[in-house]
Amino acid sequence: MSFDRWRVGLAAVYSRWRALERDWQSVAVGAAIVVATVALEIRVPW
Amino acid sequence: MSLRRFLPGLLVLCLGAVLARGVESVAGINHLLVAIAAGVVLANTVGVPDRLAPGIGTHKLWLGAGIVLMGASLTLETILEVGGVVLAIVIGVPAATLVAVELLSRTVAGLSDRLGSLLAAGSSVCGVSAIVAVAGAIHAREHQIAYAAATILLFDAVTIVVYPIVGELLSLSDVAFGVWAGVSMFSTGPVVAVGFAYSEAAGQWATMTKLARNALIGLVVVAYASYYARSGTDTSEFSPRVLWDEFPKFVLGFLGLVALSSVGVFSSGQQASLENAYSWLFVLAFVGLGTEIRLAELRSTGAMPVLVVLTALVFASGLSLAAVTAFV
Numbered sequence: 001m002s003f004d005r006w007r008v009g010l011a012a013v014y015s016r017w018r019a020l021e022r023d024w025q026s027v028a029v030g031a032a033i034v035v036a037t038v039a040l041e042i043r044v045p046w
Numbered sequence: 047m048s049l050r051r052f053l054p055g056l057l058v059l060c061l062g063a064v065l066a067r068g069v070e071s072v073a074g075i076n077h078l079l080v081a082i083a084a085g086v087v088l089a090n091t092v093g094v095p096d097r098l099a100p101g102i103g104t105h106k107l108w109l110g111a112g113i114v115l116m117g118a119s120l121t122l123e124t125i126l127e128v129g130g131v132v133l134a135i136v137i138g139v140p141a142a143t144l145v146a147v148e149l150l151s152r153t154v155a156g157l158s159d160r161l162g163s164l165l166a167a168g169s170s171v172c173g174v175s176a177i178v179a180v181a182g183a184i185h186a187r188e189h190q191i192a193y194a195a196a197t198i199l200l201f202d203a204v205t206i207v208v209y210p211i212v213g214e215l216l217s218l219s220d221v222a223f224g225v226w227a228g229v230s231m232f233s234t235g236p237v238v239a240v241g242f243a244y245s246e247a248a249g250q251w252a253t254m255t256k257l258a259r260n261a262l263i264g265l266v267v268v269a270y271a272s273y274y275a276r277s278g279t280d281t282s283e284f285s286p287r288v289l290w291d292e293f294p295k296f297v298l299g300f301l302g303l304v305a306l307s308s309v310g311v312f313s314s315g316q317q318a319s320l321e322n323a324y325s326w327l328f329v330l331a332f333v334g335l336g337t338e339i340r341l342a343e344l345r346s347t348g349a350m351p352v353l354v355v356l357t358a359l360v361f362a363s364g365l366s367l368a369a370v371t372a373f374v
Contacts, residue, residue: 014049026110027299029327033115034303037319038312046322 055101058088059108062333063326076243081329082206085336094337105334109235110296112327113253117303118312118320120250125304131373132225132251135366136258139229143362144170144266150357155350160186163270164194165351169358172260173198173233179263179292183271197351200344201359202236209240213248220247222370228255229366230359235335238328257297264289 020028036042062084070077088094094102144166151162167180174195181191209231213223224241227248231237234256241252267288306312312320 021295022107023110023295025107026296027114029107029111030114030296030299030303033111033323034118034320037316037323042319043315044319044322044326046325 052101052104055098056104057101058098059102059105059330059333062088063329066329066333077329078239078243078332079206081332082239082336082339085333086339086341087336089337089339090341102334102337105331105337106235108327109238109331109335110294112324112331113234113238113257114296114299114303115320115324115327116250116253117300118307119317119324120254120304121308122304123308125254132255133258135225135229135369135373136255137262139362139366139369140170140259140262142365143358146361147354147358151354155354157350157354158190160184161190161194161351162354163274164190165197165354165358167263167266167270168194168198169201169232169355169362171263171266172256173202175233175260176263176266179267180270183267183288184274193348193351196343196346197348197355198232199339200352201355202231202233203339203344205231205359206236206240210243213244216367218371219374220245221251222374224248224251224253225255225374226363226366226370228252229259229370230362231256232359234260235331239332239335242325242328257294257300260294261297263294264292267292 017025017028033044037044062081065084066077066081069075069080147166147169148162151157151165152159155162157165163184164177164180164186167176168174170176177191177194177198180186181194186194209227213226218226223244224247227237227240227244228251231240237252237256238249242249244252271288307317
């Protein structure tokens with residue numbers, strides 16, 4: 001049951017993602033990385 | 047799920063990026079240039095298999111995301127330091143180049159109006175993106191678009207090699223080199239690659255200058271659509287929405303992060319992480335960018351468009367170099 005909900009949720013996110021223009025997708029990727037770095041304190045190594 | 051279609055190509059981009067970093071640490075060759083070379087070798091030897099194409103085709107997404115993140119390592123103060131002069135150069139040089147290419151292609155080279163306009167837009171504003179945007183507005187033919195795009199891509203490949211060499215020979219400062227590359231080279235990917243291959247600061251200035259130049263595309267499309275509609279050679283209908291449609295939206299993400307960085311939202315550790323993140327995104331993007339350089343297609347460009355664009359490049363490059371060395 002819970003797996004199905006995850007799957008439906010992921011499908012909805014993917015559908016939203018595909019509807020975005022590529023420039024906005026770039027902004028979304030950038031925003032996701034900023035959130036991961038600032039809120040979750042994830043360190044990106046070089 | 048169709049997401050799986052992207053995985054093989056994405057894996058290749060990641061492998062190329064790691065390879066580029068490895069070569070840099072062993073041989074000391076800049077990783078961005080190695081990444082582009084890896085893509086060129088792949089595309090021009092075995093070719094890009096259909097299975098890899100969707101994933102590799104995402105490279106422009108990573109370039110845009112990298113540019114957005116770059117905003118976190120800049121502040122308004124840094125930009126405004128030489129911003130006024132740079133803005134004047136960013137507007138003046140492309141405008142002069144556009145007029146020069148139009149005159150040259152119509153009066154000297156004898157190219158068709160539309161091909162001349164595509165070459166003018168491509169060489170003055172933002173390479174192939176400008177060609178595609180203007181082509182839609184003036185209803186250019188398929189072969190004119192292909193011809194103009196191949197000519198611009200040819201010079202993208204040439205400038206990636208030549209600019210860093212000239213920059214070193216002239217001992218240009220980081221800011222001067224970045225602004226010079228950003229104002230006079232054609233497509234965004236090669237500008238970012240060449241800038242960061244020169245130095246971190248040069249890369250940031252090259253990217254900012256190129257973004258400002260790219261933002262002019264909406265105006266150029268509007269101007270061409272109006273011109274061809276008025277001259278009676280086209281029935282394109284212009285709406286102000288074109289300005290927004292053609293505007294590179296990731297610039298807004300970039301500016302948003304510049305604003306956050308300027309008010310001190312990010313700690314130095316977070317900024318370092320974001321810088322590392324955009325460096326990785328750029329390497330990924332440049333492996334993909336390299337796969338778009340097809341030597342066989344470049345050989346098919348005609349002599350006259352090549353001469354017109356070469357003249358435009360020398361003109362824009364000389365003019366911007368003179369302005370940059372005098373005022374920046």
